[in-house]
Amino acid sequence: MSILVIAEHDNSELKGATLNTVAAAKEIGGDIDILVAGMDCESVADSASQIPGINNVLLANKETYKNSLAENLGNLIVELSDGYSHIMAPATTNGKNFMPRVAAKLDVSQISDISAVISDDTFERPIYAGNCIATVQSTDSIKAITVRTTGFDACESTGGSASVNSIENDTNAGVSSFIKEEIAESDRPELTAAEVVISGGRGMQNGDNFSLLNGIADKLGAAIGASRAAVDSGFVPNDMQVGQTGKIVAPDLYIAVGISGAIQHLAGMKDSKVIVAINKDEEAPIFSVADYGLVADLFEALPELEAKL
Amino acid sequence: MKVLVPVKRVVDYNVKVRAKSDESGPDLSNAKMAINPFCEIAIEEAVRIKEAGNAEEVIAVSVGDASSQEQLRTCLALGADRAILVETDESVEPLGVAKALKEVVSKESPDLIILGKQAIDGDANQTGQMLAAMLDLPQGTFASEVDIQDGVVQVTREIDGGLQTLSLTMPAIITTDLRLNEPRYASLPNIMKAKKKPLETLSSSDLGLDLSPRQNTLKVTPPPERAAGIMVEDIEQLVDKLKNEAKVIT
Numbered sequence: 004m005s006i007l008v009i010a011e012h013d014n015s016e017l018k019g020a021t022l023n024t025v026a027a028a029k030e031i032g033g034d035i036d037i038l039v040a041g042m043d044c045e046s047v048a049d050s051a052s053q054i055p056g057i058n059n060v061l062l063a064n065k066e067t068y069k070n071s072l073a074e075n076l077g078n079l080i081v082e083l084s085d086g087y088s089h090i091m092a093p094a095t096t097n098g099k100n101f102m103p104r105v106a107a108k109l110d111v112s113q114i115s116d117i118s119a120v121i122s123d124d125t126f127e128r129p130i131y132a133g134n135c136i137a138t139v140q141s142t143d144s145i146k147a148i149t150v151r152t153t154g155f156d157a158c159e160s161t162g163g164s165a166s167v168n169s170i171e172n173d174t175n176a177g178v179s180s181f182i183k184e185e186i187a188e189s190d191r192p193e194l195t196a197a198e199v200v201i202s203g204g205r206g207m208q209n210g211d212n213f214s215l216l217n218g219i220a221d222k223l224g225a226a227i228g229a230s231r232a233a234v235d236s237g238f239v240p241n242d243m244q245v246g247q248t249g250k251i252v253a254p255d256l257y258i259a260v261g262i263s264g265a266i267q268h269l270a271g272m273k274d275s276k277v278i279v280a281i282n283k284d285e286e287a288p289i290f291s292v293a294d295y296g297l298v299a300d301l302f303e304a305l306p307e308l309e310a311k312l
Numbered sequence: 313m314k315v316l317v318p319v320k321r322v323v324d325y326n327v328k329v330r331a332k333s334d335e336s337g338p339d340l341s342n343a344k345m346a347i348n349p350f351c352e353i354a355i356e357e358a359v360r361i362k363e364a365g366n367a368e369e370v371i372a373v374s375v376g377d378a379s380s381q382e383q384l385r386t387c388l389a390l391g392a393d394r395a396i397l398v399e400t401d402e403s404v405e406p407l408g409v410a411k412a413l414k415e416v417v418s419k420e421s422p423d424l425i426i427l428g429k430q431a432i433d434g435d436a437n438q439t440g441q442m443l444a445a446m447l448d449l450p451q452g453t454f455a456s457e458v459d460i461q462d463g464v465v466q467v468t469r470e471i472d473g474g475l476q477t478l479s480l481t482m483p484a485i486i487t488t489d490l491r492l493n494e495p496r497y498a499s500l501p502n503i504m505k506a507k508k509k510p511l512e513t514l515s516s517s518d519l520g521l522d523l524s525p526r527q528n529t530l531k532v533t534p535p536p537e538r539a540a541g542i543m544v545e546d547i548e549q550l551v552d553k554l555k556n557e558a559k560v561i562t
Binding site for chain 2: 070099100101103104105108110111112113114115116125133135138142178179181185186235241247250255256267277278293299304
Protein backbone atom coordinates (compact mmCIF):
# COMPACT_ATOMS: atom_id res chain seq x y z
CA MET A 4 0.00 0.00 0.00
CA SER A 5 1.27 3.43 -0.90
CA ILE A 6 -0.69 6.54 0.01
CA LEU A 7 -0.46 10.10 -1.27
CA VAL A 8 -1.89 12.71 1.11
CA ILE A 9 -2.52 16.18 -0.31
CA ALA A 10 -1.51 18.83 2.24
CA GLU A 11 -3.94 21.60 3.18
CA HIS A 12 -2.13 24.91 3.60
CA ASP A 13 -2.13 28.61 2.80
CA ASN A 14 1.44 28.72 1.38
CA SER A 15 2.84 29.65 4.77
CA GLU A 16 1.31 27.23 7.28
CA LEU A 17 0.37 23.58 7.18
CA LYS A 18 -3.28 23.34 8.27
CA GLY A 19 -4.38 20.98 11.02
CA ALA A 20 -6.77 19.16 8.66
CA THR A 21 -3.67 17.59 7.09
CA LEU A 22 -2.84 15.88 10.40
CA ASN A 23 -6.31 14.33 10.64
CA THR A 24 -5.94 13.09 7.07
CA VAL A 25 -2.52 11.55 7.79
CA ALA A 26 -4.09 9.89 10.84
CA ALA A 27 -6.70 8.29 8.56
CA ALA A 28 -3.93 7.24 6.14
CA LYS A 29 -2.04 5.60 9.00
CA GLU A 30 -5.13 3.55 9.83
CA ILE A 31 -5.07 2.23 6.27
CA GLY A 32 -1.36 1.52 6.62
CA GLY A 33 1.56 1.53 4.17
CA ASP A 34 4.02 4.15 2.93
CA ILE A 35 2.69 7.69 3.16
CA ASP A 36 3.88 10.56 0.97
CA ILE A 37 2.62 14.12 1.33
CA LEU A 38 2.21 16.48 -1.61
CA VAL A 39 2.67 20.17 -0.88
CA ALA A 40 1.62 22.12 -3.97
CA GLY A 41 1.75 25.89 -3.81
CA MET A 42 4.00 28.89 -4.28
CA ASP A 43 6.72 29.95 -1.85
CA CYS A 44 5.53 27.17 0.40
CA GLU A 45 8.87 25.68 1.54
CA SER A 46 7.92 26.28 5.17
CA VAL A 47 4.83 24.10 4.65
CA ALA A 48 6.94 21.30 3.17
CA ASP A 49 9.27 21.64 6.14
CA SER A 50 6.34 21.24 8.58
CA ALA A 51 5.04 18.26 6.60
CA SER A 52 8.46 16.58 6.77
CA GLN A 53 8.33 16.71 10.56
CA ILE A 54 5.16 14.62 10.79
CA PRO A 55 6.31 11.23 12.13
CA GLY A 56 6.03 8.24 9.81
CA ILE A 57 6.10 10.08 6.48
CA ASN A 58 8.07 8.54 3.65
CA ASN A 59 8.56 11.50 1.30
CA VAL A 60 7.33 15.04 0.99
CA LEU A 61 6.79 16.11 -2.61
CA LEU A 62 7.11 19.85 -3.09
CA ALA A 63 5.57 21.41 -6.20
CA ASN A 64 6.56 25.04 -5.81
CA LYS A 65 5.14 26.97 -8.75
CA GLU A 66 2.96 29.94 -9.63
CA THR A 67 0.62 27.36 -11.24
CA TYR A 68 -0.29 26.00 -7.80
CA LYS A 69 -0.33 29.24 -5.83
CA ASN A 70 -4.09 29.48 -5.43
CA SER A 71 -4.88 25.78 -5.42
CA LEU A 72 -6.89 26.06 -8.66
CA ALA A 73 -8.66 22.72 -9.04
CA GLU A 74 -7.85 22.35 -12.75
CA ASN A 75 -4.09 22.76 -12.24
CA LEU A 76 -3.82 20.89 -8.96
CA GLY A 77 -6.07 18.06 -10.17
CA ASN A 78 -3.89 17.52 -13.24
CA LEU A 79 -0.74 17.49 -11.09
CA ILE A 80 -2.11 14.81 -8.77
CA VAL A 81 -3.15 12.70 -11.77
CA GLU A 82 0.42 12.94 -13.13
CA LEU A 83 1.79 11.85 -9.77
CA SER A 84 -0.78 9.10 -9.16
CA ASP A 85 1.21 6.23 -10.67
CA GLY A 86 2.06 3.65 -8.05
CA TYR A 87 -0.26 4.95 -5.34
CA SER A 88 -3.06 2.79 -4.00
CA HIS A 89 -4.79 5.66 -2.17
CA ILE A 90 -4.99 9.41 -2.77
CA MET A 91 -6.37 11.30 0.20
CA ALA A 92 -7.26 14.88 1.09
CA PRO A 93 -9.22 16.47 3.91
CA ALA A 94 -12.87 17.18 3.07
CA THR A 95 -12.32 20.94 3.23
CA THR A 96 -13.72 23.21 0.53
CA ASN A 97 -10.31 22.82 -1.12
CA GLY A 98 -10.22 19.02 -0.97
CA LYS A 99 -13.84 18.80 -2.14
CA ASN A 100 -12.92 21.07 -5.04
CA PHE A 101 -10.04 19.15 -6.63
CA MET A 102 -10.42 15.51 -5.54
CA PRO A 103 -13.42 14.62 -7.75
CA ARG A 104 -11.42 15.89 -10.75
CA VAL A 105 -8.64 13.49 -9.84
CA ALA A 106 -11.08 10.61 -9.44
CA ALA A 107 -12.82 11.34 -12.75
CA LYS A 108 -9.50 11.54 -14.66
CA LEU A 109 -8.45 8.22 -13.15
CA ASP A 110 -11.91 6.77 -13.87
CA VAL A 111 -12.48 5.81 -10.24
CA SER A 112 -15.44 6.41 -7.97
CA GLN A 113 -14.48 8.78 -5.15
CA ILE A 114 -15.24 7.89 -1.55
CA SER A 115 -16.27 11.22 -0.02
CA ASP A 116 -16.02 12.29 3.57
CA ILE A 117 -14.94 9.04 5.25
CA SER A 118 -15.48 9.03 9.01
CA ALA A 119 -13.84 5.66 9.76
CA VAL A 120 -11.43 3.21 8.15
CA ILE A 121 -12.55 -0.44 8.28
CA SER A 122 -9.86 -1.85 5.97
CA ASP A 123 -7.76 -0.69 3.04
CA ASP A 124 -10.80 -0.80 0.73
CA THR A 125 -13.73 -0.38 3.13
CA PHE A 126 -14.77 2.80 4.85
CA GLU A 127 -17.64 4.36 6.77
CA ARG A 128 -19.18 7.57 5.54
CA PRO A 129 -22.22 9.52 6.69
CA ILE A 130 -25.11 9.91 4.24
CA TYR A 131 -28.51 11.65 4.51
CA ALA A 132 -27.13 14.44 6.72
CA GLY A 133 -25.52 11.91 9.03
CA ASN A 134 -28.82 10.14 9.75
CA CYS A 135 -27.31 6.97 8.28
CA ILE A 136 -23.78 5.66 8.23
CA ALA A 137 -22.92 3.70 5.09
CA THR A 138 -20.15 1.13 5.07
CA VAL A 139 -18.82 1.11 1.50
CA GLN A 140 -16.26 -1.08 -0.19
CA SER A 141 -14.40 0.31 -3.17
CA THR A 142 -13.59 -1.98 -6.10
CA ASP A 143 -11.37 0.58 -7.84
CA SER A 144 -7.62 0.03 -8.12
CA ILE A 145 -6.90 3.53 -6.82
CA LYS A 146 -8.98 4.85 -3.96
CA ALA A 147 -9.65 8.60 -4.17
CA ILE A 148 -10.77 9.65 -0.71
CA THR A 149 -11.73 12.80 1.16
CA VAL A 150 -11.56 12.60 4.93
CA ARG A 151 -14.02 14.02 7.45
CA THR A 152 -11.47 15.53 9.79
CA THR A 153 -13.68 15.22 12.88
CA GLY A 154 -13.63 11.43 12.44
CA PHE A 155 -9.90 11.14 13.12
CA ASP A 156 -7.79 12.56 15.93
CA ALA A 157 -4.86 14.58 14.58
CA CYS A 158 -1.58 12.68 14.41
CA GLU A 159 1.62 14.07 15.96
CA SER A 160 3.06 17.02 14.06
CA THR A 161 6.72 16.81 15.09
CA GLY A 162 9.44 14.25 15.55
CA GLY A 163 9.72 13.01 11.98
CA SER A 164 12.36 13.79 9.39
CA ALA A 165 11.07 12.87 5.94
CA SER A 166 13.05 14.03 2.93
CA VAL A 167 11.62 16.85 0.83
CA ASN A 168 11.83 16.24 -2.90
CA SER A 169 11.10 19.07 -5.31
CA ILE A 170 9.10 18.12 -8.37
CA GLU A 171 9.11 20.13 -11.55
CA ASN A 172 5.75 19.17 -13.09
CA ASP A 173 3.87 22.20 -14.38
CA THR A 174 0.26 21.36 -15.17
CA ASN A 175 -1.23 24.75 -15.88
CA ALA A 176 -4.56 24.07 -17.60
CA GLY A 177 -4.87 27.73 -18.55
CA VAL A 178 -8.64 27.86 -18.17
CA SER A 179 -9.06 29.48 -14.78
CA SER A 180 -7.40 32.39 -13.06
CA PHE A 181 -7.44 33.81 -9.58
CA ILE A 182 -8.93 37.28 -9.13
CA LYS A 183 -9.13 37.84 -5.39
CA GLU A 184 -9.77 36.35 -2.01
CA GLU A 185 -11.57 37.88 0.96
CA ILE A 186 -10.68 35.90 4.04
CA ALA A 187 -12.40 37.07 7.20
CA GLU A 188 -9.75 38.37 9.58
CA SER A 189 -10.40 37.16 13.07
CA ASP A 190 -8.48 36.62 16.26
CA ARG A 191 -10.78 33.74 17.01
CA PRO A 192 -9.89 30.15 16.20
CA GLU A 193 -11.10 28.56 12.98
CA LEU A 194 -14.51 26.94 13.31
CA THR A 195 -13.34 23.47 12.38
CA ALA A 196 -10.28 23.62 14.65
CA ALA A 197 -11.79 25.33 17.73
CA GLU A 198 -12.13 23.52 21.05
CA VAL A 199 -15.22 25.54 21.87
CA VAL A 200 -17.87 26.69 19.40
CA ILE A 201 -20.84 28.93 20.16
CA SER A 202 -23.46 29.15 17.42
CA GLY A 203 -26.52 31.29 16.93
CA GLY A 204 -29.68 30.48 15.02
CA ARG A 205 -32.82 32.20 13.82
CA GLY A 206 -33.62 32.98 17.45
CA MET A 207 -30.88 35.63 17.35
CA GLN A 208 -33.42 37.68 15.32
CA ASN A 209 -30.84 39.73 13.42
CA GLY A 210 -27.15 40.02 12.60
CA ASP A 211 -26.46 42.71 15.19
CA ASN A 212 -27.55 40.44 18.00
CA PHE A 213 -24.74 38.02 17.11
CA SER A 214 -22.52 40.47 19.01
CA LEU A 215 -24.12 38.99 22.15
CA LEU A 216 -22.00 35.91 21.42
CA ASN A 217 -18.72 37.84 21.16
CA GLY A 218 -18.05 38.35 24.86
CA ILE A 219 -18.74 34.69 25.63
CA ALA A 220 -16.58 33.57 22.72
CA ASP A 221 -13.76 35.81 23.95
CA LYS A 222 -13.91 34.36 27.45
CA LEU A 223 -14.00 30.76 26.22
CA GLY A 224 -11.59 31.16 23.30
CA ALA A 225 -14.46 29.98 21.13
CA ALA A 226 -15.20 30.20 17.43
CA ILE A 227 -18.60 31.58 16.43
CA GLY A 228 -20.88 29.60 14.15
CA ALA A 229 -24.43 29.79 12.89
CA SER A 230 -27.28 27.61 11.68
CA ARG A 231 -28.39 27.59 8.08
CA ALA A 232 -31.54 29.42 9.13
CA ALA A 233 -29.41 32.30 10.42
CA VAL A 234 -27.40 32.33 7.19
CA ASP A 235 -30.51 32.13 5.02
CA SER A 236 -32.03 35.03 6.96
CA GLY A 237 -28.95 37.07 6.08
CA PHE A 238 -27.81 37.51 9.71
CA VAL A 239 -24.26 36.26 9.06
CA PRO A 240 -22.08 35.05 6.16
CA ASN A 241 -22.22 31.46 4.95
CA ASP A 242 -18.66 30.68 6.04
CA MET A 243 -20.06 30.58 9.59
CA GLN A 244 -22.58 27.89 8.73
CA VAL A 245 -22.39 24.68 10.73
CA GLY A 246 -24.31 21.79 9.22
CA GLN A 247 -24.74 19.25 6.45
CA THR A 248 -23.85 21.72 3.74
CA GLY A 249 -21.62 23.94 5.83
CA LYS A 250 -18.84 23.11 8.24
CA ILE A 251 -18.66 19.90 10.22
CA VAL A 252 -17.39 20.56 13.74
CA ALA A 253 -16.72 18.36 16.76
CA PRO A 254 -15.36 20.61 19.53
CA ASP A 255 -15.07 19.73 23.22
CA LEU A 256 -17.92 22.13 23.91
CA TYR A 257 -20.65 23.26 21.51
CA ILE A 258 -23.15 25.86 22.64
CA ALA A 259 -26.24 26.22 20.47
CA VAL A 260 -28.19 29.41 21.08
CA GLY A 261 -31.59 30.05 19.54
CA ILE A 262 -31.13 27.06 17.23
CA SER A 263 -34.12 24.76 16.87
CA GLY A 264 -32.02 21.81 15.75
CA ALA A 265 -33.03 20.91 12.19
CA ILE A 266 -31.45 17.63 11.06
CA GLN A 267 -29.24 19.59 8.67
CA HIS A 268 -27.72 21.48 11.62
CA LEU A 269 -27.39 18.43 13.85
CA ALA A 270 -25.44 16.78 11.02
CA GLY A 271 -22.72 19.36 11.49
CA MET A 272 -22.27 19.29 15.27
CA LYS A 273 -23.68 16.17 16.91
CA ASP A 274 -20.24 14.58 17.31
CA SER A 275 -19.23 17.39 19.68
CA LYS A 276 -18.16 16.07 23.08
CA VAL A 277 -20.45 18.23 25.19
CA ILE A 278 -23.46 20.03 23.74
CA VAL A 279 -25.30 22.87 25.45
CA ALA A 280 -28.59 24.14 24.07
CA ILE A 281 -30.25 27.38 25.06
CA ASN A 282 -33.68 27.86 23.52
CA LYS A 283 -36.95 29.33 24.68
CA ASP A 284 -38.96 26.54 23.05
CA GLU A 285 -38.77 23.51 25.31
CA GLU A 286 -39.97 21.31 22.43
CA ALA A 287 -37.02 22.28 20.20
CA PRO A 288 -35.34 19.17 18.74
CA ILE A 289 -31.90 20.55 19.68
CA PHE A 290 -32.61 19.42 23.26
CA SER A 291 -32.66 15.78 22.12
CA VAL A 292 -28.91 15.90 21.43
CA ALA A 293 -27.96 18.31 24.23
CA ASP A 294 -26.07 17.17 27.32
CA TYR A 295 -27.27 20.29 29.10
CA GLY A 296 -30.42 22.07 28.03
CA LEU A 297 -31.68 25.40 29.30
CA VAL A 298 -35.12 26.73 28.43
CA ALA A 299 -34.64 30.47 28.53
CA ASP A 300 -34.90 33.70 26.60
CA LEU A 301 -31.48 34.03 25.02
CA PHE A 302 -31.51 37.82 25.40
CA GLU A 303 -31.52 37.34 29.16
CA ALA A 304 -29.42 34.17 29.28
CA LEU A 305 -26.49 35.34 27.16
CA PRO A 306 -25.51 38.43 29.19
CA GLU A 307 -25.87 36.37 32.35
CA LEU A 308 -23.68 33.60 30.95
CA GLU A 309 -21.04 36.10 29.92
CA ALA A 310 -21.04 37.61 33.40
CA LYS A 311 -20.77 34.22 35.12
CA LEU A 312 -17.80 32.95 33.11
CA MET B 313 -25.91 31.10 -25.18
CA LYS B 314 -27.21 27.82 -23.86
CA VAL B 315 -27.28 26.82 -20.20
CA LEU B 316 -27.54 23.19 -19.12
CA VAL B 317 -28.74 22.41 -15.60
CA PRO B 318 -28.41 18.83 -14.33
CA VAL B 319 -30.80 18.12 -11.44
CA LYS B 320 -31.42 15.23 -9.06
CA ARG B 321 -34.54 13.76 -7.50
CA VAL B 322 -33.91 13.23 -3.78
CA VAL B 323 -35.79 12.69 -0.55
CA ASP B 324 -37.38 15.96 0.59
CA TYR B 325 -35.05 17.81 2.95
CA ASN B 326 -37.62 17.75 5.76
CA VAL B 327 -37.69 13.96 5.89
CA LYS B 328 -35.57 12.39 8.58
CA VAL B 329 -34.22 9.28 6.88
CA ARG B 330 -33.51 6.21 8.98
CA ALA B 331 -31.56 3.07 8.22
CA LYS B 332 -33.63 -0.07 7.55
CA SER B 333 -33.57 -2.49 10.44
CA ASP B 334 -31.88 -5.16 8.28
CA GLU B 335 -29.10 -2.61 7.52
CA SER B 336 -29.59 -3.07 3.77
CA GLY B 337 -30.03 0.63 3.06
CA PRO B 338 -31.88 3.79 4.00
CA ASP B 339 -35.62 3.34 4.49
CA LEU B 340 -37.19 5.44 1.76
CA SER B 341 -40.58 3.77 1.60
CA ASN B 342 -43.31 6.37 1.13
CA ALA B 343 -40.81 9.20 1.65
CA LYS B 344 -41.75 12.47 -0.02
CA MET B 345 -39.43 13.17 -2.95
CA ALA B 346 -38.36 16.56 -4.26
CA ILE B 347 -35.81 18.32 -6.39
CA ASN B 348 -32.47 18.57 -4.56
CA PRO B 349 -32.40 22.08 -2.97
CA PHE B 350 -29.03 22.99 -4.52
CA CYS B 351 -30.32 21.93 -7.95
CA GLU B 352 -33.27 24.26 -7.46
CA ILE B 353 -30.81 27.10 -6.87
CA ALA B 354 -29.02 26.04 -10.08
CA ILE B 355 -32.24 26.21 -12.12
CA GLU B 356 -33.07 29.60 -10.62
CA GLU B 357 -29.64 30.95 -11.54
CA ALA B 358 -29.93 29.70 -15.11
CA VAL B 359 -33.39 31.22 -15.49
CA ARG B 360 -32.13 34.56 -14.12
CA ILE B 361 -29.24 34.49 -16.62
CA LYS B 362 -31.78 33.99 -19.38
CA GLU B 363 -34.05 36.73 -18.02
CA ALA B 364 -31.07 39.10 -17.93
CA GLY B 365 -30.64 38.50 -21.65
CA ASN B 366 -27.44 36.52 -21.32
CA ALA B 367 -28.84 33.19 -22.50
CA GLU B 368 -31.40 32.03 -25.05
CA GLU B 369 -32.14 28.58 -23.74
CA VAL B 370 -32.15 26.72 -20.42
CA ILE B 371 -32.15 22.92 -20.56
CA ALA B 372 -32.76 20.78 -17.50
CA VAL B 373 -31.39 17.25 -17.46
CA SER B 374 -31.62 14.43 -14.96
CA VAL B 375 -30.14 10.94 -14.72
CA GLY B 376 -32.49 8.54 -12.98
CA ASP B 377 -35.60 6.43 -13.30
CA ALA B 378 -38.86 7.53 -14.92
CA SER B 379 -40.09 9.21 -11.74
CA SER B 380 -37.43 11.93 -12.20
CA GLN B 381 -39.74 13.34 -14.88
CA GLU B 382 -41.63 14.92 -12.00
CA GLN B 383 -38.60 16.99 -10.98
CA LEU B 384 -37.88 17.87 -14.61
CA ARG B 385 -41.46 19.18 -14.93
CA THR B 386 -40.78 21.31 -11.85
CA CYS B 387 -37.71 22.73 -13.63
CA LEU B 388 -39.85 23.49 -16.68
CA ALA B 389 -42.40 25.24 -14.45
CA LEU B 390 -39.58 27.29 -12.92
CA GLY B 391 -38.53 28.52 -16.35
CA ALA B 392 -36.42 25.88 -18.13
CA ASP B 393 -37.28 25.65 -21.83
CA ARG B 394 -36.95 21.91 -22.29
CA ALA B 395 -35.80 18.85 -20.42
CA ILE B 396 -33.89 15.63 -21.00
CA LEU B 397 -34.12 12.48 -18.91
CA VAL B 398 -31.34 9.94 -19.18
CA GLU B 399 -33.37 7.02 -17.96
CA THR B 400 -31.85 4.22 -15.93
CA ASP B 401 -33.27 2.00 -13.22
CA GLU B 402 -29.89 1.42 -11.65
CA SER B 403 -28.64 3.48 -8.76
CA VAL B 404 -25.88 5.53 -10.37
CA GLU B 405 -22.82 6.88 -8.55
CA PRO B 406 -21.62 10.44 -9.25
CA LEU B 407 -18.94 9.05 -11.60
CA GLY B 408 -21.64 7.41 -13.72
CA VAL B 409 -23.88 10.48 -13.60
CA ALA B 410 -20.97 12.60 -14.82
CA LYS B 411 -20.35 10.14 -17.69
CA ALA B 412 -24.01 10.32 -18.74
CA LEU B 413 -23.98 14.12 -18.49
CA LYS B 414 -20.84 14.25 -20.62
CA GLU B 415 -22.80 12.59 -23.46
CA VAL B 416 -25.60 15.14 -23.10
CA VAL B 417 -23.07 17.97 -23.12
CA SER B 418 -21.47 16.72 -26.33
CA LYS B 419 -24.93 16.61 -27.94
CA GLU B 420 -26.07 20.01 -26.71
CA SER B 421 -22.80 22.02 -26.51
CA PRO B 422 -23.90 24.35 -23.71
CA ASP B 423 -21.80 27.40 -22.84
CA LEU B 424 -22.51 27.09 -19.16
CA ILE B 425 -23.40 24.09 -17.01
CA ILE B 426 -24.81 24.84 -13.56
CA LEU B 427 -25.25 22.10 -10.96
CA GLY B 428 -25.98 21.91 -7.26
CA LYS B 429 -22.81 21.53 -5.20
CA GLN B 430 -24.10 18.47 -3.43
CA ALA B 431 -27.15 16.22 -3.33
CA ILE B 432 -28.62 15.90 0.13
CA ASP B 433 -29.03 12.12 -0.10
CA GLY B 434 -25.54 10.79 -0.82
CA ASP B 435 -23.79 14.01 0.29
CA ALA B 436 -20.96 13.15 -2.13
CA ASN B 437 -20.23 16.59 -3.62
CA GLN B 438 -18.59 15.17 -6.75
CA THR B 439 -20.68 15.33 -9.91
CA GLY B 440 -19.93 18.88 -11.09
CA GLN B 441 -16.20 18.56 -10.55
CA MET B 442 -16.11 15.14 -12.24
CA LEU B 443 -18.00 16.41 -15.26
CA ALA B 444 -15.63 19.38 -15.48
CA ALA B 445 -12.60 17.07 -15.42
CA MET B 446 -14.06 14.72 -18.05
CA LEU B 447 -14.65 17.68 -20.36
CA ASP B 448 -11.39 19.45 -19.40
CA LEU B 449 -13.44 22.50 -18.48
CA PRO B 450 -12.83 25.01 -15.68
CA GLN B 451 -15.03 24.88 -12.61
CA GLY B 452 -16.35 27.40 -10.13
CA THR B 453 -17.65 25.33 -7.24
CA PHE B 454 -19.71 26.50 -4.24
CA ALA B 455 -20.68 29.69 -6.07
CA SER B 456 -22.32 32.59 -4.25
CA GLU B 457 -22.10 35.01 -7.18
CA VAL B 458 -21.93 34.49 -10.93
CA ASP B 459 -21.07 37.32 -13.28
CA ILE B 460 -21.07 36.65 -17.03
CA GLN B 461 -18.84 38.88 -19.09
CA ASP B 462 -17.47 38.70 -22.60
CA GLY B 463 -16.58 35.03 -23.07
CA VAL B 464 -15.59 34.59 -19.44
CA VAL B 465 -17.50 34.07 -16.24
CA GLN B 466 -16.46 35.41 -12.87
CA VAL B 467 -17.45 33.20 -10.00
CA THR B 468 -17.28 34.11 -6.32
CA ARG B 469 -16.86 30.96 -4.27
CA GLU B 470 -17.67 30.14 -0.65
CA ILE B 471 -14.44 28.72 0.74
CA ASP B 472 -13.33 27.89 4.29
CA GLY B 473 -12.84 31.23 6.01
CA GLY B 474 -14.24 33.52 3.34
CA LEU B 475 -14.73 34.14 -0.36
CA GLN B 476 -12.62 33.56 -3.44
CA THR B 477 -13.23 35.03 -6.88
CA LEU B 478 -12.08 33.23 -10.02
CA SER B 479 -12.30 34.02 -13.69
CA LEU B 480 -13.14 31.06 -15.93
CA THR B 481 -13.07 30.69 -19.70
CA MET B 482 -16.32 29.43 -21.20
CA PRO B 483 -17.70 26.83 -21.51
CA ALA B 484 -17.50 26.50 -17.76
CA ILE B 485 -19.05 24.50 -14.95
CA ILE B 486 -20.54 26.12 -11.90
CA THR B 487 -21.83 24.45 -8.75
CA THR B 488 -24.16 26.39 -6.49
CA ASP B 489 -23.91 27.24 -2.82
CA LEU B 490 -26.76 28.44 -0.63
CA ARG B 491 -26.48 32.15 -1.00
CA LEU B 492 -26.34 32.31 -4.78
CA ASN B 493 -30.04 33.13 -4.96
CA GLU B 494 -33.44 32.44 -3.49
CA PRO B 495 -35.41 30.18 -5.83
CA ARG B 496 -38.85 31.35 -6.88
CA TYR B 497 -42.04 29.35 -6.50
CA ALA B 498 -43.63 27.99 -9.64
CA SER B 499 -46.89 29.78 -10.40
CA LEU B 500 -49.97 27.78 -11.34
CA PRO B 501 -50.04 29.09 -14.95
CA ASN B 502 -46.37 28.16 -15.30
CA ILE B 503 -47.03 24.69 -13.93
CA MET B 504 -49.76 24.28 -16.57
CA LYS B 505 -47.47 25.60 -19.31
CA ALA B 506 -44.70 23.24 -18.20
CA LYS B 507 -46.84 20.27 -19.14
CA LYS B 508 -46.58 21.30 -22.79
CA LYS B 509 -42.84 21.90 -22.84
CA PRO B 510 -40.69 19.20 -24.47
CA LEU B 511 -39.26 16.43 -22.29
CA GLU B 512 -37.03 14.02 -24.20
CA THR B 513 -36.05 10.62 -22.81
CA LEU B 514 -32.79 8.87 -23.62
CA SER B 515 -31.91 5.50 -22.22
CA SER B 516 -28.48 5.00 -20.72
CA SER B 517 -28.00 1.88 -22.84
CA ASP B 518 -28.65 3.91 -26.02
CA LEU B 519 -25.78 6.12 -24.99
CA GLY B 520 -23.60 3.03 -24.72
CA LEU B 521 -22.60 3.78 -21.18
CA ASP B 522 -21.47 1.46 -18.44
CA LEU B 523 -22.89 3.08 -15.33
CA SER B 524 -22.45 0.11 -13.02
CA PRO B 525 -21.36 1.04 -9.51
CA ARG B 526 -17.75 0.77 -8.35
CA GLN B 527 -18.63 0.72 -4.69
CA ASN B 528 -20.50 -1.95 -2.78
CA THR B 529 -22.58 -0.72 0.11
CA LEU B 530 -22.01 -3.43 2.71
CA LYS B 531 -24.43 -2.00 5.22
CA VAL B 532 -26.26 1.14 6.29
CA THR B 533 -26.61 1.67 10.02
CA PRO B 534 -27.96 4.37 12.31
CA PRO B 535 -25.37 6.78 13.74
CA PRO B 536 -24.30 6.24 17.35
CA GLU B 537 -26.96 7.57 19.74
CA ARG B 538 -26.05 10.29 22.18
CA ALA B 539 -26.81 9.51 25.81
CA ALA B 540 -29.78 11.51 27.09
CA GLY B 541 -28.85 14.84 28.61
CA ILE B 542 -30.41 16.82 31.42
CA MET B 543 -32.23 20.13 31.65
CA VAL B 544 -30.72 22.77 33.89
CA GLU B 545 -32.70 25.39 35.79
CA ASP B 546 -30.64 28.47 35.15
CA ILE B 547 -27.33 29.84 33.93
CA GLU B 548 -25.73 29.38 37.33
CA GLN B 549 -26.42 25.65 37.31
CA LEU B 550 -25.28 25.41 33.68
CA VAL B 551 -21.91 27.03 34.43
CA ASP B 552 -21.51 24.81 37.47
CA LYS B 553 -22.19 21.65 35.44
CA LEU B 554 -19.78 22.71 32.69
CA LYS B 555 -17.04 23.42 35.23
CA ASN B 556 -17.46 20.58 37.68
CA GLU B 557 -19.26 17.76 35.87
CA ALA B 558 -18.30 18.02 32.19
CA LYS B 559 -15.05 19.85 33.03
CA VAL B 560 -15.00 21.61 29.67
CA ILE B 561 -14.52 25.12 31.06
CA THR B 562 -12.38 26.39 33.90
